[in-house]
Amino acid sequence: MKHYIKFLLPVAAILLTSCFKQDKVIDIPVSESGTGKLVINSLNTIGNKITADISKSVSIKGTTFEKSTIDNAQVKLYIDGQAIENLVYDPGQKIYVSTVAPQAGKVYSVDVSAPGFTAVSAETKSPEIVPIVNVERIENARTDADGMKWDEIHIRFNDPATEGNLYIISFNKKNDLRNFMAGDVFTYDPSVEQVLDRSSDFFDGDDDGTTSKAKAIFVRDDLFNGQQKDLVLYIKNATITSAIQSGDEPAITLLHVTLDYYNYCRSYVLAQEVNNNPFSEPVNVQTNVKNGYGIFTVAGMDSRKLQ
């Protein structure tokens, strides 16, 4: 038996250490159908002037991604179907700027054309601002399995009587919409369609069917239509405390959003989560831009600083 073991051991060692070969470049002829289309990135809030970032989609096979801002586009703005103006390109910010600040209840649309590109268009109806009634913070309300302390945050707002209102709640710097995706947040609230943060995988031990970390909190009003909502979030005490101490003015932001934007954001976060994960099905980010990509929307925003 001894000589069998002498033989088996080195063979087993070779096998166990040679079981993964990867990163061999292969040629798969993919379509270029997603290349060379106009992209609109335009998230606007009520009361702030409309802006739009116009760029183009590029080949998937490029060595590095070069954001190709289109600076010679014509961006025509309509309100309730009436042509209002052409947005003006600002070379400094590399965005197109309007003189119009959106109002609740109006329909805004844009037609975008540029030499060499198929024209694209998008339309959105502006929801109203849903003010935050109150934000209450209870420090160190919970301790998790890792010994982390979590603050309990109550966010109260009055849902409009109309059905199908959608919200995105985030923990971020006050009035910093481009940084709307917060981290280290969880909730037990059944109204929440929550999207996980990539870092929160199974082995973090945070997943029990009701809690999880998240980047942004997606909420439907199905369960509280027309009523005052008291939404409870949990945020790491250390995160809030350090943000306050560093002067970042941490805030809770309540965005009242359109269905297009809600879907765009949800699919966008999902797409980031599964990106480069070979065992997950990839996610197509939804768009309301006809013949192109991106999002053109108006949202009602309110924000409260955390004290």
Added chain:
Amino acid sequence: MRDLQSKPVIRLIRMSLLLMLLTFSMVAGAQQLDKKISIDIPEQSLEATVKMLESKAGIAFAYESSQMQGKHVKAHQYNNQPLAVILKDILADTDLQFAERNNIVIIKKSASAKQTATLSGYIEDGKTGERLIGVSVYIKGLEEGTITNNFGFYSITQPIGPVALKISYLGYDNIDTTVDLSKDTKLIFKMGLAEHTIKDVVVTAKKQPDLQHNSQMSSIDLSMQTIKSLPAFMGETDVIKALQLLPGVQAGSEGSTGIFVRGGSPDQNLILLDGVPVYNVNHLFGFFSVFNSDAIKSVSMIKGGFPARYGGRLSSVVDLNMKEGDSKEYHAEGGIGLIASRLTLEGPIQKGKSSFIISGRRTYADLFLPLFMKDADHKVGYYFYDLNGKVNFSLGAKDHIYVSSYFGSDKFYSYPKSNMKDDPVQDKFDLNWGNITAVARWNHEFGPKLFGNLTAYYSQYKFKIGTDIKVTKDNETTQYIQNVGSSVKDKAIKYDIDFLPNTTHTVKMGVGAIAHTYEPTVQTTKVNSETTPLDSKSGSAKINALEFDAFIEDDIRISSKLKTNVGLHYAAFSVNGQLYHSLQPRFSARYLINDDMSFKASYARMNQYVQLLTNSSIGLPTDLWVPVTDRIPPQVAHQVAAGLAYTHRPTGVEFSVEGYYKTMKNVLEYNEGAGFTSNSVGWEDKIVIGNGKSYGAELLVQKKAGRLTGLLSYTLSWTNRQFPGLNEGKAFPFRYDRRHDFKIAAVYSLTPKIDISAEWVYGTGSAITLPVGRYQGIDGDDINIYSSRNGYRMPAYHRGDVSIKFMRKRKRFERAWIISVYNVYNRANPFYISQNEKGQFTKASLFPILPSVTYQFKF
């Protein structure tokens, strides 16, 4: 000899002679009746027809002319048909019957219904006493017979008189005998192992009647000798991987034991071990199955034309039976391989009446890993084990009890090493998953034609991930214990009856009830701390469901050419106050074109009330079994299939060509981006419900005897899925939609002591989704653009394996060395495709060339 009445003296002499010969006929075969002739019979008297046959066949007939008076036959042409078939036809509407006595065909008045008798009993392995499943008990010359059921029982009802039988079973010497059936008779036949043929067998479906005679289509039986002859992955013979060689059965990802049958997903396979569903058949993330080949007696698979006795899954039934154990002698059998070893013990409890078998297998990667991780802080290990046990008792001539059980588990662990005991943070991690099955079966013979079986079983699958962290700070120790897991448990009872009134009908019927308990996810958290103690439990609610089913089926021999199996399966499933129920008709038919070739067709409706949520191609233990609910309807499949079966007599090569078309309704898939890890919503909110469709053609060629044996299979198929919320609602290819799937396996007996075997598989690359462009999102991150789901293909998969087996047999000891090489030409098959930082597509491959060696012994 012509008219016996006109020559009374000669008649007397010859009849006396016949009576004398009758004594010897007990051991004689019915060779004349097998003789094939071609004859064109006009519409005429029966007697004239008999005379024509006598002349054409050149065989002597004995009959009473008076018994034939007034009888006529219709015109009919026979081409190369056995004499027995022709006689059966022309005497079909008369009160006459025929038999052969020492090369003379006797036609006489048929016994009345009251004058039939039943021959029943069991077929056993003559050496071990194990009862054999699927043995053919065939009435020679009549194209009639039966096969033993899952407990080795057979029953044949025939007119009183001699019955010439041929009993045949793969790997055993045939039994040719004639039984003088004068009353109901019980006989136990003991078959002798055909030593010279065992190692020749590669793959077989051959249990008489031949492939073309069986009314069941889309099915195959694999012998364990077959499975053990094939090249083994890392030295471990695997039942499920052997099934992957069959047409219409596709492997999932590299090395995985997942099977995708005719476009179905892995959860659509009903995998039964001694009649008990096994929920998770995977060890080590699917690279090995849970079935220890030393403990398995038989394996059969059905892909379509499902008999009514099966239900609950859409795509296939894999029926495995454990060995019973030698009831005469004690034996040990085992093997030592690179990653696992196994040992089986069997023997009598009470000689000839009861026996036991116990079989275990365990891996020892956990012994090797520390050698590579000497500097690590933690002791990390992994192992799996299987334990099969079975006992059976005879409680007299009519009752038999079988009790069997299976335990299997995988365990991955990480513990701090002893030199880390002073570290302020002590963290332990465990990942466990496994199945438990236990079943008791009680056979009872109510009579020679009626056989009953009562089954009670328990099946469980559960997995658990546990963390145990102790943090010591300022002399205070806080312990955090967290467990996350899921489970499914079944408790069932059922009763089945086999009723064999005559050789025209084989009726099976049964009822059963299953109590299911599902816990999709549950988490317990405990904090042992003086300041902030916590003890909580959360997760998805436990779901209790009750399933009831009943079936009846009849295998009907309509004529010598046409045979059908018709049946009805009823199932009801009650969950969360919602009751689903369904009637599932089943039908299959065989039409014998000639003795070598038949046409077969089938239809089956199948319903499925449990499903597996998985978003990976590998057998992760985290895949969730969940039931239908008030929101998730049952899956339903309709499948039609048709094909030809042919045996080339001179070579014994069997050919089977089948086409199938299958629709699947209410199939589930995780929504985009969702998975087990996203527990922010309940599992019902993570899935989408849609439809599937699969169609294709399959070819199977098998050579079962001789020094060179093997199989060749080819599948041409299309499979797609369609979900309202995915791919813009358009149909898209299923991930394992594989246009071409080709496999070939062969075993060559080089010398009586050396076998060599090889297999080669080729398959169209799996369907994958790849980006066709990208742009920047609203916060500056890249966004990929995907054109259509699963719109691209991985490079084709192909691989060759070889094996050589050196055997030595002594009087009481057998041993074999098996050297196998997996992926012999080191093909880098793609496991998955990703993109590097340069935007290029890259493939990751899992297994390069893998040699292995296994030592087997038996005494």
